[in-house]
Amino acid sequence: MLIDIQNLVKDYQMDSVDVAALRGINLQVQKNEFVAIMGPSGSGKSTLMNILGCLDNPTSGVYRFNNTDVTGLNDDELSDIRNKHIGFIFQSFNLLKRMSALENVELPLMYAGIDKAKRMAMSKQALEKVGLADRMKHRPSELSGGQRQRVAIARALVNNPGMILADEPTGALDTTSSMEIMDVFKQLHTEGNTIIVITHEREIAACCKRIILIRDGLITSDTPNLN
Amino acid sequence: MQQIRDNITKAILSLIDHKFRSFLTILGIIFGTASVIAMISIGEGTKKQAIAKYQDLGVSNIIIRDKDMTDAELQTVRMKFSKGLSVEDAKVISDVVPGVVSVSPQSEMKMEAKVGDRSAKASVIGVTPNIVSILNYRTAKGDFLTTDQYDRQLKVCVLGASIARELFSYDEPVGKSVKVEDQWFEVIGVMQPKALFTETVGELASRDLNNDIYIPLSTFNKRIPKVNPFTSDVKQLTVKLGNSEQLLPAAVVVRSLLNRRHFNNDDFSIIVPYELMKQEEKETRIYNLLLLSIAAISLVVGGIGIMNIMLASVLERTQEIGIRRAVGGKKKHIMSQFVTEAVVLSVAGGIIGVILGVTLSLVISWTTAVQTTITLYSILMAFSFSVIVGITFGYLPAKQAANLRPIESIRHE
Structure with missing residues (x-):
């Protein structure tokens, strides 16, 4: 089991009032699943994604990732997990502006302590995989939205993380680019990756194999997508 | 080692991206280093001149003059x-x-x-x-x-x-x-x-x-x-x-x-040049110390300049820090990235300052009656002091950068 969440609660303090973002989530995800998490804004789906991605700690509950309880890990250990096992994709791409596509993709490898030559080779391979072999030297500002998101995907999968977490990956893209990105995800899924997509768009969720609905910090439905 | 080399390359590239800002940042360090070197050179030159004067009279001589x-x-x-x-x-x-x-x-x-x-x-x-x-x-x-x-x-x-x-x-x-x-x-x-x-x-x-x-x-x-x-x-x-x-x-x-x-x-007076030399050395030492402390203060002010700009840079690059943390950068990586930038800045400032200081000393020597002597120790001291200042004042901004919370900084626009 890749993800095993038991009774997960996350409270935020806002103006000295506790706001419950997650109110007892139970969720299991197996390896090589393709999951969509849907919900209106404020439902807690982004909070869930932060915790799934080891960017944030829950207030209470258990989160086992790869059979390891990550709730008790310190900052360095969480960084290691993000680095080696999780690939992030964000709505706003979050590429480093002053770096080329290739350098952006190299970033996780740099923190993994891999040497320059190997980094280059792995990054090139990842960019080829997302169809950007001819754009490696370009800076993000010289790329279209769809291309930028593909650079971000290359960065997410360059370390062979096993799990890709995508937070509204098509939120800033037009329909054609969105479908292209989803095609890349489908491809990655058939290659054995676990993919979790957070979205509020039905068309995007429709591409996934399992759809989870969240409302007011609770999972209200969890159904396989048979299409 | 690889990490350090990468950091230095990244730091240099990032600073070159902001040439003008980087230059303004290190201006204080440049002038601080240059003034330390110039001050010491003037001090040493004056001392040497004084010693030459007494050596003409002989440092192991006693002179007895008829009044x-x-x-x-x-x-x-x-x-x-x-x-x-x-x-x-x-x-x-x-x-x-x-x-x-x-x-x-x-x-x-x-x-x-x-x-x-x-x-x-x-x-x-x-x-x-x-x-x-x-x-x-x-x-x-x-x-x-x-x-x-x-x-x-x-x-x-x-x-x-x-x-x-x-x-x-x-x-x-x-x-x-x-x-x-x-x-x-x-x-x-x-x-x-x-x-x-x-x-x-x-x-x-x-x-x-x-x-x-x-x-x-x-x-x-x-x-x-x-x-x-x-x-x-x-x-x-x-x-x-x-x-x-x-x-x-x-x-x-x-x-x-x-x-x-x-x-x-x-009806006679006795002059011991060596004793007079010792006394003059003592007097010039106090004077040199004063000059040097003024120069050192300007270096510290230069360091505060570095800190200010680095703090602004941390703020400006909050999102970058968030991204780096998300893809697996640890606190120590962020820390060393910013400290390296501060060090590269102060080393660059130190080098330019050394060149400027040496030039200044030579120009003073050529154009005025003041003799200057450029010593290796003054160059090394001014340079290492400027680097220490850079590290010291780069530490706080780096610490701040490392302690940013990844989820908040990544959404920072």
Whole structure:
């Protein structure tokens, strides 16, 4: 089991009032699943994604990732997990502006302590995989939205993380680019990756194999997508 | 190692991306480093000049001067049995005072020297041949006075560098004759140029040694008539000791010895150049320390400049920090990235500052009367201090960057 969440609660303090973002989530995800998490804004789906991605700690509950309880890990250990096992994709791409596509993709490898030559080779391979072999030297500002998101995907999968977490990956893209990105995800899924997509768009969720609905910090439905 | 090299490359690229801002950031460090180097160079130069001055007088010498007195004073002193400084005094000091290597008596008089239709005012100095070893005198051409010439009271002379030039222009002086007042002297040598000493040392009035004409003391006493019959035979005794530790005890002995021989007339003064040098060194040290602390303060101000800009840079790059953290960058990675930038900045500032400081010192040397001496230690000190300042003031912004929470910073626009 890749993800095993038991009774997960996350409270935020806002103006000295506790706001419950997650109110007892139970969720299991197996390896090589393709999951969509849907919900209106404020439902807690982004909070869930932060915790799934080891960017944030829950207030209470258990989160086992790869059979390891990550709730008790310190900052360095969480960084290691993000680095080696999780690939992030964000709505706003979050590429480093002053770096080329290739350098952006190299970033996780740099923190993994891999040497320059190997980094280059792995990054090139990842960019080829997302169809950007001819754009490696370009800076993000010289790329279209769809291309930028593909650079971000290359960065997410360059370390062979096993799990890709995508937070509204098509939120800033037009329909054609969105479908292209989803095609890349489908491809990655058939290659054995676990993919979790957070979205509020039905068309995007429709591409996934399992759809989870969240409302007011609770999972209200969890159904396989048979299409 | 790989990590460090990557960091440095990244830091340089990032700073080049903001050339103007980076330059403004390190301006303080540049001026701080440059002023530290310039201050130390001026200090060292002044010290060296002072030391050169005392070295001309000999750091293991005691100088005894006959006091300048009015005719009336002189008469009083003679009535009280003192003959003033004499060649006998020299002999007694040489025989009695422990540690004395040699003693050279000398007489002096300002006189008019002539060659053809050229003439110049010169200090005619009657010396004993051993003055050469006492004061490190060297001739540029010909030879200095010999014992033989001294014993035979010959009318020979050695010219100082400037007086030789004035009297002979570019002609060869050795072998020619100079007329001093109404006496002819054969030139047997020309001295090497001496450092000018333009300040009074103790009770020793400043004198341009390059304007001296040296003749044997024996000849001086025989040929040059005294203006006042009461004038002492000898104007100065230069006493050379084996080493500088013997100076003070020897000076005490010399004083009591001469007091006895001069019947406590207090008609001479004793100058110990080494002691004066030590004292001046002490004074300049305080002055240098003051200059240096001003320069150091400017470096610290430069460091605060770095900190300000780095803090602004952390704020501006919050999202970048968030992204780096999300893909697995640890706190220490972020920390070292920002510290490296601060270090690269301050190293660059240090290097430019060193170049500027050295240039400044040279320009000061060329364009003003102030002598500067650039020392390696000043360069190393200024440079390492600027780097330390960079690290110190880069630490706080780096710490702040590392402690940003990844989820918040990644959404920061």
